[in-house]
Structures are given as C-alpha cells and as structure tokens.
Amino acid sequence: MLKKRLAGKEMFKNIATQVLVAKNTKNLFNANTLRNIREYYATMNEYDEHGYAPIHQSAQRSLLKSIEKFVQTNRNQLELETQDEYKFTAFLVAVKYGQITAVKLLTDLGSQLDATTAQGLNAVELAAAEGHTDIVDYFVTLNSPKLQPWPTLFKLLASLAEDDVHTAARCLKPLLQERADGSVSRHWEAALSNGVVPAVIASLKNDIDTRAKLTSFRLLLHLTPAPAVQSAILAHPDALTVLNRLVDTTAAANSAGNSSWNAPALMRMLGRLYRLLSSSRPEQASVCVKAGGLGALCRCLGLLSGESEPDALAEVVEAIGAMVKGNPSHQSQVNKEPTNIQQLVSFYRRSSDGQPCLHKGLLFALTHCVASLAEGH
Numbered sequence: 001m002l003k004k005r006l007a008g009k010e011m012f013k014n015i016a017t018q019v020l021v022a023k024n025t026k027n028l029f030n031a032n033t034l035r036n037i038r039e040y041y042a043t044m045n046e047y048d049e050h051g052y053a054p055i056h057q058s059a060q061r062s063l064l065k066s067i068e069k070f071v072q073t074n075r076n077q078l079e080l081e082t083q084d085e086y087k088f089t090a091f092l093v094a095v096k097y098g099q100i101t102a103v104k105l106l107t108d109l110g111s112q113l114d115a116t117t118a119q120g121l122n123a124v125e126l127a128a129a130e131g132h133t134d135i136v137d138y139f140v141t142l143n144s145p146k147l148q149p150w151p152t153l154f155k156l157l158a159s160l161a162e163d164d165v166h167t168a169a170r171c172l173k174p175l176l177q178e179r180a181d182g183s184v185s186r187h188w189e190a191a192l193s194n195g196v197v198p199a200v201i202a203s204l205k206n207d208i209d210t211r212a213k214l215t216s217f218r219l220l221l222h223l224t225p226a227p228a229v230q231s232a233i234l235a236h237p238d239a240l241t242v243l244n245r246l247v248d249t250t251a252a253a254n255s256a257g258n259s260s261w262n263a264p265a266l267m268r269m270l271g272r273l274y275r276l277l278s279s280s281r282p283e284q285a286s287v288c289v290k291a292g293g294l295g296a297l298c299r300c301l302g303l304l305s306g307e308s309e310p311d312a313l314a315e316v317v318e319a320i321g322a323m324v325k326g327n328p329s330h331q332s333q334v335n336k337e338p339t340n341i342q343q344l345v346s347f348y349r350r351s352s353d354g355q356p357c358l359h360k361g362l363l364f365a366l367t368h369c370v371a372s373l374a375e376g377h
Contacts, residue, residue: 044070044073044074044077045080047082047083050082050084051082051083051084052082052084052093053077053080053082054066054070055067055070055071055077055080055090056080056082056088056090056093058070058090058102059090059091059093059094059097059099059102059106060093060094060097060099061099062094062099062101062102063102064101064102064105067090067102067105067106067109068105068109071109075110077090078090078091078106078109078110078111078112079111079112079115085118086117086118086119087117087118088117089111089112089115090102090106090111091103091106091107091111091112091113091115091123092115092117092123092126094106095123095126095127095130095132095135096126096130097130098127098130098132098134098135100132100134100135100138103135103138104138107142112146113144113146113147114146114147122147122152123139123147124136124139124147124148124149124152124153125152125156127139127171128152128153128156128167128168128170128171129167131167131170133170133171133174136149136153136171136175137174137175140175140187140190150190150191150194150195151194151195153168153171153172154168154194154195154196154199155199156168157169157172157199157200157202157203157216157219158198158199158202158203158206159203159206160206160207160208162208162209162211162212165203165208165212165215165216166211166212166215169215169216169218169219172191172219173218173219175187175191176188176191176196176219176222176223177222178222184222184223184225184226185222185223188223188226188228188229189228191223192223192226192228192229192232196219196220196223196229197220197229197232197233197236197239198236199216200216200217200219200220201236201238201239201242203216204216204217204242204243204246205238205242210262210266211262213246213266214262214265214266214269217266217269218269220233220273221269221272221273224272224273224276224277225276227280230276230277230280230284233273233277234277234284234287234288240287240288240291240292240293241291241292243270243273243293243296244291244292244293244295244296246266246270247267247270247296247299247300247303248299250263250266250267250303251299251302251303263303263304263309264304264309264311264312265312267300267303267304267309267312267313267315267316268311268312268315268316270296270297270300270316270319271297271300271312271315271316271317271318271319272315272319273319274288274293274297274319274322274323275315275318275319275322277293278293278319278322278323278325279322279325282326282327285322285323285324285325285327285330286327286330288323289323289330289333293323294320294323294324294330294333294334294337295337297316297319297320297323298320298334298337298338298343299337299338300316301313301316301317301343301344302338302343304316305351306347306350306351306357306359306362307350307351307352310357310359310361310362311361311362313347313362313365314359314361314362314364314365314366315365317344317347317362317365317366317368317369318365318368318369320334320344320369320372321365321368321369321370321371321372321373322372324369324372324373325372325375326372326375326376328376331372331373331375331376334373341370341373344366344369344370344373345366345370347362347366348363348366
C-alpha cells in the first residue's frame with residue numbers, strides 16, 4: 001500500500017490534476033492527495049528568517065520552473081510581498097538580484113510592473129541602484145507605460161544627489177553611446193522626446209561635484225551629432241548660458257587650486273559640443289556666438305596648455321574655427337576677446353622651450369582655425 005501511495009504521489013505532481021482526482025474518486029489515496037495539497041499551499045506561504053516565501057527564494061535564484069508552478073497553483077503568489085522592511089514582490093526580488101530571466105518570466109506571467117518597495121522605489125530605480133544595466137535595457141525595450149524607464153532615469157540624472165546622477169549615467173551610457181559603426185544610438189529619439197536635454201542641463205546647473213557633471217555632459221555628447229538634438233540644445237532657454245558658465249567655474253576652481261576640477265576634460269567636451277553645433281549650419285554658429293559661446297571658447301585658451309593638454313586644446317581650437325568660418329563678424333570678434341588670435345598663434349611653439357609644437361592633432365586644429373579666421377581678409 002505504501003509503494004502504491006508513493007507511486008501515486010509521483011505520478012500526480014501537478015496540483016490541478018491531484019485536485020481533479022480527489023474530487024472524482026473515493027479511495028484512500030484521495031485523502032492523502034488532499035492532505036498533500038493543503039500542505040503544499042501552507043508551504044508556499046511560509047517565510048524564512050529573511051522574510052522570503054518560496055516564490056521569493058525562487059525569484060532570487062532564478063528557479064523558473066518553481067516560479068511557474070507557484071503561480072499556476074495560486075496567482076496571488078505573483079504579488080505576495082516579503083515580510084521585511086522592503087516588501088518586495090517576486091518581480092522586484094528578481095530585479096534586485098539581477099535575475100533577468102526570472103524578470104522576463106514574471107513579466108510574462110502578469111506581474112504588476114508598477115509595483116514599488118516600501119520605500120517607494122520602482123523596478124527601474126531598483127535595477128539602476130543595483131547596477132543591473134541589462135535589466136534596465138530590457139525595460140526600455142519592453143516600453144511599458146507602467147515602467148517609464150526614460151523619465152525615471154532622467155529624473156535621477158537631474159537630481160541634486162551625486163550618487164543618483166552616477167547611478168542614472170551608469171545605466172544610460174550603454175543605451176546612449178554611439179553604435180559600433182560610429183552612428184548615433186538607436187535610442188536617441190526616445191531619449192530626446194523624454195527630456196534628455198533638460199535633464200543634462202539641470203545636472204550641469206546643479207551644485208554637484210565635477211565628476212558628476214562630466215558624467216552627465218558625456219551622455220549629451222553621445223547624442224549631439226543628431227540634428228534634432230542640436231536643435232533642442234539651442235532651443236533650451238538656459239543651455240548655452242549654463243555651458244558657458246562652466247568655463248568661469250573652471251577658472252575660479254583653478255585659481256583656488258581645486259585639483260578635483262577636471263578642466264581639460266570639461267574644456268574638451270565643451271569644444272566638441274560647440275564644434276558640432278557650429279559646423280552643422282551657419283545659423284547655428286550665429287546662435288552660439290550670440291549666446292557667448294565664442295567668448296567662452298576663447299577663455300578656454302587661457303586655461304589650457306598646448307604641452308600638457310594638447311587634445312583638449314585642439315578640440316577648443318577646432319570649435320573656434322568652426323564658429324568663425326565664413327562669417328566676417330565672427331572673425332573680427334575673436335580679436336576683441338582678451339585671448340585672441342595672437343594667443344592662438346603662440347600655440348605653434350611650446351611655451352617651455354620655444355620649440356615647434358609636434359602634436360599633429362593640435363597643429364591641424366591651429367592651421368584650420370587660423371585659415372578660417374583669415375578667410376576673406
């Protein structure tokens with residue numbers, strides 16, 4: 001009889017099948033089946049010392065078959081919360097522990113994607129905080145209105161908390177950086193429509209450390225080759241003002257001996273941004289000049305060394321050349337700046353020993369810029 005019971009239990013693993021057998025037969029095996037079902041249901045709701053029920057443990061370890069079995073038995077298991085201070089659902093447990101296959105399964109099974117922890121963190125914020133960029137990428141691809149990954153990430157990027165800025169940037173970088181062939185990210189339109197430009201500008205305006213600002217600035221540069229992104233930057237009421245102000249902040253930091261302020265990296269990025277904006281269309285160059293961009297670039301010349309920072313200097317010089325090319329008014333304005341064409345020409349020689357500059361990138365940039373300044377004169 002015992003062997004028969006054991007064989008029957010093995011045969012009817014599926015709970016739904018066991019229920020049908022129990023309802024439609026009246027033998028001794030039936031009573032054991034019903035007891036097994038009651039015990040199974042009770043076990044599903046037992047919590048371990050960490051406050052995790054079996055479905056949470058399965059999500060944590062990506063035990064897919066177990067997750068499916070729990071949900072098939074009782075769909076309420078999907079939204080069963082952990083008995084700890086976080087109140088995770090199985091979906092949020094899978095997100096926290098980076099179990100992307102479990103996240104996908106629980107999504108397909110119908111988990112509430114807009115579930116939040118007791119602290120108010122949603123799935124996107126949780127994945128970002130834990131550094132699970134693959135899950136964030138999946139959420140972006142999923143494009144569910146209940147998740148809203150782009151607005152969530154850009155809200156973090158514009159935060160006054162530096163940790164939030166770095167968290168957002170860590171997730172946004174693989175989404176926004178250029179593709180292998182050098183073309184703009186396939187996500188640029190989604191990023192633009194969801195507010196990447198105002199988020200970055202807010203980050204640059206905020207009182208956060210230079211590393212956080214540079215991290216945010218780089219994200220915008222990945223997308224700047226797209227003409228629509230350039231238009232959005234120029235249309236933003238504060239964008240160019242905030243960017244130009246970074247030069248003055250850098251100068252003040254240098255005067256104060258603040259070594260944490262990475263002037264070359266910031267000047268290089270500013271130069272690249274203005275070069276892209278000015279070389280695309282002449283009218284865009286005029287907008288940049290009118291907003292003080294040419295003056296800001298000329299001030300950069302006084303903050304950089306051709307010997308120790310030639311790459312950054314080359315980018316700034318190229319931007320000046322692009323901004324003045326073919327426009328006599330812009331050309332003449334350079335000489336009105338404290339750092340003028342004489343400063344540019346001086347970079348052909350090293351300041352330390354007067355020997356010719358040997359950096360090819362800088363020499364090319366200087367020659368191109370001087371030619372643009374001399375054009376028509």
